[in-house]
Amino acid sequence: MVASTASLAPPCRSSLSFTSSSGRARAPPPRAVRCSAPSDIDAPPLLRAAKYTVDRYIKSGMVVGLGSGNASCMAIKYLGQQLRAGTLEDIVGVPTSVTSASEAAKSGIPLDDYQGCSQIDFAFDDADIIEEDTLIAVIGRRKLEGGESIIQEKFVLNAAKRIVFIITENKYKGALDGSVPVLVQSVWRRPSIGHADPFGGDFPVVTKDGHNVLDVIFTSPIANLAQVAESLDRVDRVVDHGIVSKFPCTAVVVSESGVSVIDSALTKVAGYPAL
Ligand SMILES: O=C(CO)[C@H](O)[C@H](O)COP(=O)(O)O
Numbered sequence: 001m002v003a004s005t006a007s008l009a010p011p012c013r014s015s016l017s018f019t020s021s022s023g024r025a026r027a028p029p030p031r032a033v034r035c036s037a038p039s040d041i042d043a044p045p046l047l048r049a050a051k052y053t054v055d056r057y058i059k060s061g062m063v064v065g066l067g068s069g070n071a072s073c074m075a076i077k078y079l080g081q082q083l084r085a086g087t088l089e090d091i092v093g094v095p096t097s098v099t100s101a102s103e104a105a106k107s108g109i110p111l112d113d114y115q116g117c118s119q120i121d122f123a124f125d126d127a128d129i130i131e132e133d134t135l136i137a138v139i140g141r142r143k144l145e146g147g148e149s150i151i152q153e154k155f156v157l158n159a160a161k162r163i164v165f166i167i168t169e170n171k172y173k174g175a176l177d178g179s180v181p182v183l184v185q186s187v188w189r190r191p192s193i194g195h196a197d198p199f200g201g202d203f204p205v206v207t208k209d210g211h212n213v214l215d216v217i218f219t220s221p222i223a224n225l226a227q228v229a230e231s232l233d234r235v236d237r238v239v240d241h242g243i244v245s246k247f248p249c250t251a252v253v254v255s256e257s258g259v260s261v262i263d264s265a266l267t268k269v270a271g272y273p274a275l
Pocket residue numbers: 067068069070071125126127128138139140141142153
């Protein structure tokens with residue numbers, strides 16, 4: 001459960017600046033490009049997307065960030081199958097959560113800890129929502145009580161040379177809605193009865209890194225996720241948040257009609273094999 005709730009006025013798209021948290025201006029990313037994707041037409045669409053991601057992006061010898069969520073779980077299992085079949089060799093997985101670590105261990109994928117790992121060749125992950133064009137994602141809206149960690153997940157994604165989000169079509173949007181999870185240093189909460197402390201009170205979630213989670217709820221569409229991330233980065237006692245801004249970034253999007261690949265780097269599209 002979330003610790004508490006706050007609201008934030010949505011930023012205005014007209015002031016989009018793409019300034020990084022270090023204050024450096026960066027060029028707006030190219031528009032995402034869509035192309036159709038591939039084979040294995042009998043499998044359920046999410047599984048096709050997971051298999052496509054493994055087949056297309058993972059090569060023998062890679063260090064691979066292993067995401068969290070349904071699609072990532074399928075990709076982890078399929079990666080394990082490819083290792084057992086000998087189609088892929090010498091893969092080391094870096095899990096983004098306890099759940100992905102456990103799934104990878106069951107699938108026979110050798111693992112490394114994210115804290116001991118500075119270079120990750122490729123990572124895949126689920127997301128709660130992805131902004132069209134920029135491919136900026138929100139992760140971590142679900143409960144944070146099963147060993148998930150936004151800090152761990154973002155560390156792995158940021159350390160990866162290339163990332164792919166595997167999502168269903170309803171998560172790929174122009175006008176984003178809902179909430180952004182924000183990690184804050186634990187605060188003492190006033191109890192309605194009894195005693196309170198950072199680990200109790202009215203039972204707020206305390207993450208495995210020792211933080212509380214605020215869900216910043218937007219009551220109108222989020223016009224500009226990059227600007228929301230910048231604003232949050234400037235708030236005192238905010239440790240991290242669920243907005244992932246990474247370039248280049250690819251979304252493998254599942255719809256009823258099939259699987260599409262949307263790539264934020266126009267130049268990469270030409271390199272795709274015929275699908
Ligand atoms: O934090 C996340 C990705 O790590 C997402 O919140 C979550 O995993 C989405 O899961 P699903 O795709 O199964 O709904």
